[in-house]
Amino acid sequence: MRTQPCLRHTPGFGIVPAVFVLAALLVGTGLRAQQVPQGATAPGGFVIEGLAPEPVAEPIDLEAIPRFEEAPALPPPAPIRAMPIDDAGAVEIPEELLGDEEALPRSESEPMATGADVEEEVDEKDSTVKEVEKTTAPNQAPVMAEDLRAQSPPEKPDPVGSSVLTRTEARTFTFSIPAPRGQILDRNGYPLAQSKVAYYAAISFPYLGSEVSDPEVQRYAGERIVHVNNILGTDWDLSRKVVVEHYRDRRWIPLTFSSVLSSSQVDELKRQKMEGLTLQPVYLRHYPQGKTLSHVIGYVGKRPPRLKGPIVNDEALWGLPIGVDGLEQSFETDLRGTPGRVNVVFEADGTKVKEKVLSKPRPGYNVVTTIDLEMQQICERLLEEKVKRGAMVIMDVRNGDIMAMASNPQFDPNDFIPAITQDKYSALAEDPSKPLFPRAFRAAYPPASTFKAVVALGFLESGYISPNDLFPCPSSWKVGDVIMRNWNKKGEGSMNVVGALTRSCNTWFYEVASRAGADTMSYMATRLGLGQKTGIPLKETEGFIPSNRYWLDKHGYMMSDGEEAVMSIGQGTVEVTPLQSARMMAAIGNGQQVLKPRLVLQIQDLNHELERTFPVEVSNSLNVDSYSLRAVQRGLYDVVNAGNGTGKAAYHKITVSGKTGTGQWKPSQKQNISWFAGYFPSKNPVYSFAVIYEGDPGEVVSGGKQTAPVVGAFLEEYLNEENYNRVRSRANMLEEEAPLDEAEEYTSRAPVQSIFQEGEPEPVLTEVVPEQTEAAARPRPDSGGFFQRIFKRRRQ
Template sequence: MVVVLGALSLLSAVAQTATEPVEPAPSIVDPASGSGGSVAAASAKPSGGNPAVAIAKPAGADVAGVVARPKNGEGLEGSVTGRKDARTMTLSIPAPRGQITDRHGEPFAQTKVVWYPALKFGQFEKADRSYVIDWGRKRIQQANELFGIQWNVSDEALWQHYRHRRWLAMPVTCVVDKTKRNEVQSKLMQGLILHPVYMRYYPQGKCAAHIIGYTGSAGKLEKGPINYGDPIFERAEGRAGLEMIFNKELTGKEGLLRQDYEADGSLVLKKYEKRPQPGGTIVTSLDMNWQKHAESVLKRYCDRGAFVVIDIHTGEVMAMASRPGFDLNDFVPFISTEKYEALKNDPGTPLFARAFQGGYPPASTFKPVVAITALSNGEIHEHSLIDCPAKIKIGNTWMHNWSKSPEGYIDVKRAIARSCNPWFYQVGIKTGPTAFLSVARRLGFGSKTGLPLVGETEGLIPNNQWMIKHHKRKMLDGDTANLAIGQGVMLASPLQVAQGMAGIANGGALPKLRLVKQVQRANGRVLVSNDPERRNFLNLDPQAVNIVHEGMMQVVHAGYGTGKRGKLSYTVLCGKTGTAQWGPKSKNQRLAWFAGFFPLENPRYAFAALYEGKPNERLSGGRKAAPMVSAFFEHFKKEIKKAITPPPRAMVIEEEGDEDDGRLLDDGPAPRAIPVEEDEDDGIIPSGDDPRPLRAIAVEEDEDEVPRNQNGRRPLRAIPVEEDE
């Protein structure tokens, strides 16, 4: 549980215009906005245009132009005509913005106190226009020299601020940290101050940038006569991501500060009429270490890609990374036009959240959906054998296997392991697009996940109506064949693919995904807690689910599987590789996928890894995406083993003979299975046609034992592109 502490200790820092603000508490940190305060005053302008006394009208004031008698004898008392330069005002103090944290309380977004250079006018005896402007220009010049800025203020702005708002600081947006403040404090001319403000800060920089979002100013400071509730510095508001979606919960409640000034400009009363209440804390489901490592793996293995991990039991998103990204701190207190244009025009599109905004052909990661539908509907059975030549003519088009080689008669499990296109062409047409696309929709394809994400794609699962609208015809067998291998017009995000794998792993229901675990008050009280839920039932045959699980296990652990590089040393992983054409044909660009879940028994984690290929780059899911998965999960081997290992159970064995032959409840933990030594072959399941019984422990695959063409070379890819070995 994370609690924002010390907010009240910051109030004197942000409310005063002195240069010695109170230091922030550790949980209050940096960037974008600064909250503000407000001022209250009613102004009257006598004839002649000279400024009149601007005095607040508190409750109970019933005589125009006269300050009501202060309660308890505090504050100023006087008349407009007698105390023309006196002021009483009530300013609003924007509350510290709440935190956004990971599941363990590690902060993604915080608020801290920084300082802005500011002018603080006094009450001048000779307050003519030229004197005020000259006074301000000298201090602006010093600020530009000390802080290396270009503070440009018009003469009219200086004069009008003195006339109407000289009791308040006139800041420039230039962040001064504590070190710089201590360095220049003694050098400042009288009237040039460092004005404390709240600013948003993102301590993790780029980490989860597309999810967390950033803040910006909710509006410039007021000009002209002071009004009740004017902020003492600019308010902040969420502009993207969770910062925007949960802006209300993060904003908190503003406070009110009353200040009374004598005619000579001296402060005679400073009273907090209402303390600001810090914003709440948004506790995400993300694990900071997992998120950072996911981004590190993407950086190591690809220039552009995405990685998503979901807890199948709870539906929680543990990590969701997109590459490239950007530093959230670039947006606070504001981002320059030049820097923003550079981000927008970057060919890598760093502002684009590939993990949930990108729509891609799911390619062969979709094949388990077709297989599970065909099995559930009785179109095929576990041991049904289907002849798979190197190519099949559908209509007037020849559609190829990825290897350009025939696979012969194979069953569903080998078809999944080999990612055999001809098998899925035929079974997809036999099953029918209505059937397997309906299952796809129940697995979450073609609709948003419901997570609090900005710009999430729905993906695309077509139907006849869509085809008629966009292609002026109904779906044909060629369309069905393409859809059966996850290509054609079908689109899905990495998040949707991972969600679909979570549904296949569960087998009975699709878990409702969660990105936010709790919304807390600043004191830690839980306002909203999201518990695990079911999104919808899948209505799949349990035996069909088990068969597909075994086929996906063979993808990784069989000698002939296409995803051997994704295996883990400590558990049995079920996966599916995928490779697809993507983007404009002129670029000859491809995608590589590896998605799945583990362990085989009682699956806990589902995942999807995406690799965006460069133009003309030759790639496959097995070679490019699968290694990212093993690199990620091996890093957390100890932690994950603990999470997926079932608790030890006691054993009671009834024996007719000696009592010592059995185990009692208090005899210690139940014995564990002994790993079976593997024969010297290419994996749990050999490359031959007759599979042997499954074994408990996977062995390392011999990368050289892969199918070859007659000329001894590895087979060339055909169009559509699929896995190679």
Template sequence: MRPGACARFLRQTQDRLFTVLAVQDDHARENRPGEFTKPETLLSVYPLVKRLLIIIAAGMCAASVLAQESSSPSPAPAAGSEEEIIPTFETQKLARTYILNIPAPRGQIVDRNGLPLAQNKLSYNLAINYPTPLEFSDQQAISFARERIQAAEKLLGRALNVSDDLILRHYRNRGILPFDIAQNLTEEQHDKLKAKLPQAMTLRALYMRVYPQGRLAGHIIGYTGKTGRNPDGVIENNEVLWPESEGREGLEFTFNSMLTGKPGEYKITFDKDGRKTSEKIVTPPVPGYTVVTTLDSKLQELAEKTLEAKAKRGAIVVVEPDTGDILAMASWPTFNPNAFIPSISAEKFKELQDDPDIPLLPRAFRSAYPPGSVFKVPVGIAALESGTVGASDEYQCTPAIQVGNVTFNNWKKVDRGFQNFVQAFTESCDTWFYQVGIKMGAAPIIDWSAQMGLGAKCGIPLRGEVEGRIPTDEYMKAAHGRRILNGDVANMSIGQGDIETTPLQMAQAMAIVANGGTLYQTRLVQQVQTLDNEIITAYQVRAKRTLNMSPSTLEQLREAMVDVVYAPNGTAHQAAVPNIEVAGKTGTAQWGPKKKERTAAWFTGYVPSVQPQFAFAAVYEGAVGADVHGGSHAAPMIGAVFKEVYKGVDTGKKQQRKRPRPTEEPLRAERAVPVEPGFEEDRSN
């Protein structure tokens, strides 16, 4: 079958298959409106259909190399257009054969339910096919190209910047291959040009990366870039037909080798006179693997929209307490990774870099803030477990205390009387924690903080995660030339001084309280699998350690965290959710030099208070000099997220989140297979 006919056959087959799939998918949506469940579609029921789609996906791009949509035959004789020429002994001696690599479609990145977060679509390059043998003079080669460039400009309605030098370099070095004059044309432009192509021109189809959910999880998914420019030197065997994509940031970078796929081979042979005698795809490209994340796109979108509405800068992280799975990890402001496809202009990149709000910064794991009073959670555990305070022990909540020659103030300016742990935690009495902290000393605080994973990377597969800091004697000697003093312990007891934590670390710490004392390895990727649903790598749920907390400590801490939201003297009333009990802790902390001091407002905790489904941390990054607080700025963000999550839930019939799919089972979802070239998912429903 001639190349053009082959490509048309592939397209027709693809159209028919996707018509069936579209009907199947619409039927599925009608029966499961608004759910993110495990879809059973034709691709999971009929393996043959899926196999055909994979073959088409690779074949479509490869067939385009063979000038599948030329408007008419080349004006000069070109062997091989209908059938192979049988080479003679003489032509075999002088024949030249090229083996070129066909870039493979890049694998997908999907959420825990199969929704694509990174996939591929067809892009088109408009190209000129020079007749073989290549017998034009330089002027003839330029004239031949110019006639077609002018015609293309009229069809496209814009100028094409193609120099004579570029024309000649291509003709002299690689004239046997199509000469691209317009890149990255859309499906609409393709359809418009297809019927009006000038003679000896073709539309070459190739894959382009696309992020179908736009900015959603942009800091996590990352983006790609081209491995190099289009080659214009003499053709070399095993060079790629067009530049491949490579991961530059996020999961695209970390899992680049698994996403890349295996290139195919395209063989083209010429006789001694330079006439093409044969061309064929020796080996079709093999698409890259699918990376299945732990993200819940619906929850991720809620977190991002909440940040957009309520914070100029900040982060929200939501973790599943019993697995360590990261369900949402949103940073604001963010960016749309599609801006980097196929490449980002220097002006646009500079604009992103120069933005004072730093949209390229993933604050959830690459920024560390002083935690303020949310750090009273590990301090409280340390005090109760060390025996420094008991359930009935009381300390006075005064407006201030003196430590050496320094006055340490409470955030409230009135004497609140004597309080036990639950009361002091509920209204976040600083002077109570100063006294208890100094009595206890720094060692238990440092120890319990480390056990809860603070001051250490969580170990997610994204580069640039910061450790935060829990100051030790060694650190203080290196940074300040002295050991930890009582004033340092007082600061440490309320999450100030040299302490820094990331939102991800705090969400992980809250998960420990929620699940009863187990620190799980945070998990962002469930597994990597083939298009045939064969698991290549599975990242199991893994408990790193169990903290030896007494039931009494957990009971007091949980009671106090609920009172923070619901007691009259609590500080997080704006985090309350109808019919669902939220447990949490607010925090407000200052950092930076005095003239540029900023405030981080925190709210951390879990929900529901009984059988928790989510552990969370939210931080609101205030501007220089802004008056912000955890209760008034961070708590409302969490309230907004979980009001939406639990909308319509009856107290007597609390919805329980479905248990996570075991990683031994592949994710069987139509959306987990690369979308066929030229067919993007219809998201109108």
């Protein structure tokens, strides 16, 4: 009697096929677990250093693996090194990694709009029972774990040869060795998505003899399933059909029967070993930051079905999931890597006699994003605390890098690994707050008064107004039989464009829009990138900017004065995304270019060699008159910093410029939105931002009340000494609280006239508070005003 050389015994525990040990060595040798610095929670990546001289069946002692104490990141375009990680996340893949991820229960129905795997809320054994009942006689019931306790083990087999590959001559098969999936990193190397080791309980069949019966094969499997269930208190099982077919056709590959085991379950099975029972390690996707950036990263799913039938050439040793949303989907080809190939020769009886590695698997590339994890986490925390539903985007005005892009509420992509339960999926899909929906780039909203910055620049550039021209800001404006009122229902005298932006006077914009026309506004909006996809590597919505041509094609007439008036305050059919709004403010802030937002810096291998980079791209030059630009910039500055501005809640030690907005979103439900968009510092801006807040039905909202404080809180938390000095250095600021130059340098060639001419302005706290007494609303000289108090900035 001879023992098949293709089986290697793990002492006292199980049998691991040598061909899979070899595959594991190709993938796992040299993989390192790294330590995470305090405050970061993420496992590290894989580095293939070579093939071990001899395969072993014993798992690697993870505690003995050398770990990196620190891995500093280099600024782009230099390679980014993944930051160290700890044992809470990914660990080195053991050498006996076999993988059979597709054995997990899954739903065949199409999950979500993005195609995630959804685990049906039915016991796995029920579905397998139904499958077998359709194909077997009534007395051939599925093998249930509890049915096997009283059955005796099979007699000792006579190893004459395998019944699966019995041939008159030797056969050679080529197996595909899956490659580890690459990581997704933030700009400083902190991991956002990577792989970790997981284990399944599996049966490793020995050769049971040439005449072994189906019941004997089933008893062998059942005893091991019962053993595991008794130890762990589980009820896993397999059908007769699956057990017998696997043994007859694929017995060299361990047959998994559990779901992912917890670490305590793994330890318990290691203590209570049984021959023919093995722990099958695989690597699963892991999102170490949890919900953070979930709408951008996406997730993986859609595992291939369980392989059946005899082993065929080029068959993968185990299945891997694919990206179905976010960056996981967009960079699937880069992240997936290149599988290796190995030839295995079997004798006529199925005994493996020779193997040759044709090529090693090449791990997937790492995708380095532009995201700053610190910024992202602050944004998400503030949205969760202050914004029930909404989004926040921060963008570098110099190069278009997206530093943070948050939507609230979120979801945890780890729920989709290895498969989301039906209950969890239904809860997410049916949640009225839509946690699966990326509001930052896939939701379009009326821009409300933030659009006035675009409109004002269009008015100035078209020549219909100059920075010094005064127009009235009455309490109402009449077009036909319709009376359109100012937001505070008060008249505020005459003002120039700076004053109109500062006070956000609706009636001023109604009047000028009726003179300048719709195309003046739509042209500038289009130049600033509104109403069109930004070009990020994610599915995004376009939004919409109306024009006379569109109106004529759709309605048969040009836009009326009333429709132009509504458009001028960012209402009606005007729709933009928060990302587009941040991009627009970046263009106004840098004053030169409309940049394509950049979400990914570079693709690099695990040795930190660059595969390709993504350079800064300019969509178009702004090419506006400097005096027009300065007038708009001054207006945005005064919104935040003047005593009567509507966005004073964003006042901070670094000067902020921006525009608030409050708009009707779902009028039938009396549901409104509020905006705050702008940039900082006001001089030589470094970052632009956009925040949106979705109000509840009937809720009174305003940019000054809900969204400007979010930006102020962000600056308060983010601008510690190190970050403040970094921003200040980039902006070339000479003083910590340097004010802007005099008004004439921002508005016109000649000294600008007084912003307000006829009548005393009504100081207000927010854009939607219609009544405020002068005593209550006028800022105290020692306090700096309501929003200044929030942001703790004082003039010296």
